[in-house]
Amino acid sequence: MNDDDRDAASQTTNLFDATADPAAARLPLADGAFLLTGFALAREAALHDALNEVIAQAPLRHMVTPGGLRMSVAMTNCGSLGWVSDRRGYRYDTVDPDSGKPWPAMPSAFRLLAVDAAARAGFTDFEPDACLVNRYEPGARLSLHQDRDEKDYAQPIVSVSLGLPAVFLFGGLRRADKALRVPLAHGDVVVWGGPARLRFHGVLPLAQGEHAFAGAFRFNLTFRQAG
Numbered sequence: 001m002n003d004d005d006r007d008a009a010s011q012t013t014n015l016f017d018a019t020a021d022p023a024a025a026r027l028p029l030a031d032g033a034f035l036l037t038g039f040a041l042a043r044e045a046a047l048h049d050a051l052n053e054v055i056a057q058a059p060l061r062h063m064v065t066p067g068g069l070r071m072s073v074a075m076t077n078c079g080s081l082g083w084v085s086d087r088r089g090y091r092y093d094t095v096d097p098d099s100g101k102p103w104p105a106m107p108s109a110f111r112l113l114a115v116d117a118a119a120r121a122g123f124t125d126f127e128p129d130a131c132l133v134n135r136y137e138p139g140a141r142l143s144l145h146q147d148r149d150e151k152d153y154a155q156p157i158v159s160v161s162l163g164l165p166a167v168f169l170f171g172g173l174r175r176a177d178k179a180l181r182v183p184l185a186h187g188d189v190v191v192w193g194g195p196a197r198l199r200f201h202g203v204l205p206l207a208q209g210e211h212a213f214a215g216a217f218r219f220n221l222t223f224r225q226a227g
Contacts, residue, residue, distance in 0.1 A: 156193025
């Protein structure tokens with residue numbers, strides 16, 4: 001865990017220590033942000049097949065940061081745009097740099113889930129053109145950051161959690177702001193946009209475990225309208 005993560009963990013509050021019912025289907029996290037508990041469960045089989053198809057076409061890989069550090073989370077993309085990180089910086093590209101080919105088309109099961117989840121959170125015009133597929137292994141984490149590589153911040157982010165449970169950090173508009181610790185189970189979806197669109201967020205190091213959907217891993221599908 002780096003210093004940013006330690007600072008975040010020391011300032012977080014547990015979401016479910018509040019009076020909100022953790023079993024609620026649509027749990028507000030902030031103005032413009034919601035946790036949709038179990039929203040993806042009914043589509044589990046279709047998502048599993050689609051995930052395998054995407055990975056077969058564009059295998060998971062560990063990208064590097066502009067500073068040359070290897071990311072702990074393995075990832076790939078699907079859709080007309082894919083998120084890329086290397087020594088030249090962070091950006092979206094139409095081509096998979098490993099294969100030189102376009103990223104796999106976004107499976108309909110992915111797109112429909114993203115559109116439906118966004119609408120459930122009040123964002124009815126969301127049309128994702130990029131899906132980041134992240135695979136977490138035990139110990140992998142995501143440092144607090146903002147999603148700023150997209151062209152239109154008016155569009156929300158839709159994040160789907162599959163496999164092992166994780167703790168999602170949902171902070172404020174400054175890195176130092178206190179963050180919620182949001183427990184995420186298999187099938188949970190987080191949507192944030194509007195006044196919450198540029199909030200800092202991250203994932204604490206993944207604990208070891210085993211899950212029928214993903215074995216010893218957690219997969220995260222993050223949908224964006226990037227172009």
